Amino acid sequence: MALLLGMESSCDETSAAVVEEKNGILTVRSNIVASQIETHRLYGGVVPEIASRAHVEAVSKVTAEALENAGVALADLDAIAVTSHPGLIGALLVGVNFAKSLAYANKIPLVSVNHIHAHICAAFLCHPDLKPPFLALVVSGGHTSFYAVNEKMEYREIGGTRDDAAGEAFDKIGRVIGLPYPGGAALDKLAYEGNPKAILLPSPALVGEEIALSFSGIKTAALNYLNGAEQKGLAVNRADLAASYTAKIVEAIAKKTDLALGQTGLKTLVLAGGVAANSHLRRALEALCQKRKVRLAMPSVALCGDNGAMVAAAGYFGFRAGCFSDVALNASALDYPEGVIGTSKPQSQKIDKK
Ligand code: KG4
Numbered sequence: 444m445a446l447l448l449g450m451e452s453s454c455d456e457t458s459a460a461v462v463e464e465k466n467g468i469l470t471v472r473s474n475i476v477a478s479q480i481e482t483h484r485l486y487g488g489v490v491p492e493i494a495s496r497a498h499v500e501a502v503s504k505v506t507a508e509a510l511e512n513a514g515v516a517l518a519d520l521d522a523i524a525v526t527s528h529p530g531l532i533g534a535l536l537v538g539v540n541f542a543k544s545l546a547y548a549n550k551i552p553l554v555s556v557n558h559i560h561a562h563i564c565a566a567f568l569c570h571p572d573l574k575p576p577f578l579a580l581v582v583s584g585g586h587t588s589f590y591a592v593n594e595k596m597e598y599r600e601i602g603g604t605r606d607d608a609a610g611e612a613f614d615k616i617g618r619v620i621g622l623p624y625p626g627g628a629a630l631d632k633l634a635y636e637g638n639p640k641a642i643l644l645p646s647p648a649l650v651g652e653e654i655a656l657s658f659s660g661i662k663t664a665a666l667n668y669l670n671g672a673e674q675k676g677l678a679v680n681r682a683d684l685a686a687s688y689t690a691k692i693v694e695a696i697a698k699k700t701d702l703a704l705g706q707t708g709l710k711t712l713v714l715a716g717g718v719a720a721n722s723h724l725r726r727a728l729e730a731l732c733q734k735r736k737v738r739l740a741m742p743s744v745a746l747c748g749d750n751g752a753m754v755a756a757a758g759y760f761g762f763r764a765g766c767f768s769d770v771a772l773n774a775s776a777l778d779y780p781e782g783v784i785g786t787s788k789p790q791s792q793k794i795d796k797k
């Protein structure tokens with residue numbers, strides 16, 4: 444058995460969670476998320492400096508609450524896992540420095556975690572029998588990427604977006620049609636009230652056999668549609684736009700997922716990331732997996748967004764592989780290639796665990 448504290452501060456959520464591992468099964472004991480959405484809503488997007496300050500204010504309280512709710516003392520922890528990359532550098536540094544201090548002062552092994560991998564590992568918290576290999580699709584505010592994950596939890600990025608992320612594309616159009624920030628969830632609901640065939644928009648799926656998407660074209664086309672209507676003094680049916688836009692994005696992601704499943708021959712698909720909460724996308728991928736006889740493992744909607752439990756889950760794989768970081772661990776805004784999920788340690792050394 445192992446107890447891990449997971450810490451997340453890569454964007455606009457400060458989160459800490461305690462996850463317990465027993466016979467390889469991961470269970471959430473507590474998961475506290477302090478969201479900054481209300482703070483950033485005023486600006487229509489995340490303001491990095493404000494995010495960093497809000498993390499500083501929240502991090503101690505959130506961590507204490509996670510430990511208390513789990514009924515766990517610092518001395519009980521086997522490891523502290525922290526998101527070190529990719530993300531907003533100032534925001535990441537808050538979590539990384541806090542986790543380093545906590546680990547150093549209490550002699551607890553520290554595990555560095557990649558945020559995108561953590562999203563994938565959220566699936567283990569909801570599907571105890573999930574086993575690699577699998578295809579993972581991470582769709583979030585910052586990423587839309589496909590990974591082939593092997594038996595050793597090593598993975599290879601096999602495709603994704605060439606420009607914007609799907610979440611960014613949803614949020615942008617949500618904002619211009621006046622939906623509350625972030626627009627993704629509100630657009631999801633509004634799409635049910637419109638006709639998905641009402642407005643002709645370009646597909647984000649690039650032509651050909653490459654597992655490649657591009658969301659900049661559809662975003663520009665939707666903006667042009669709105670500007671054109673305004674210039675002509677025509678009213679826009681926002682629900683039709685939400686439905687047409689969502690349908691095209693979901694269809695494109697499903698098409699490239701189909702291609703990725705075909706090319707890799709993998710029989711399990713993990714759908715993760717904030718946009719994995721999108722009900723249209725969940726349904727489309729359910730239908731695809733049913734057709735292909737592929738198992739679909741999605742985290743619950745509550746675990747799709749950024750949270751500490753997914754970081755602890757990813758950290759477990761690093762812990763299990765014996766990959767630890769020390770006080771030299773640094774944060775990085777960028778993603779970079781690495782091996783085992785959750786064990787990236789670009790500026791750290793392996794240390795003996797407790
Ligand atoms: O993974 P996440 O919490 O943060 C990043 O790592 O980016 O993802 C946040 C993104 C936002 O763009 C948000 O609008 C989107 O996830 N999102 C949704 C839905 N719920 C959250 N997008 C579409 N439909 C939803 N239901």
Ligand code: ZN
Pocket residue numbers: 558562583584716717748749
């Ligand atoms: Zn995320």
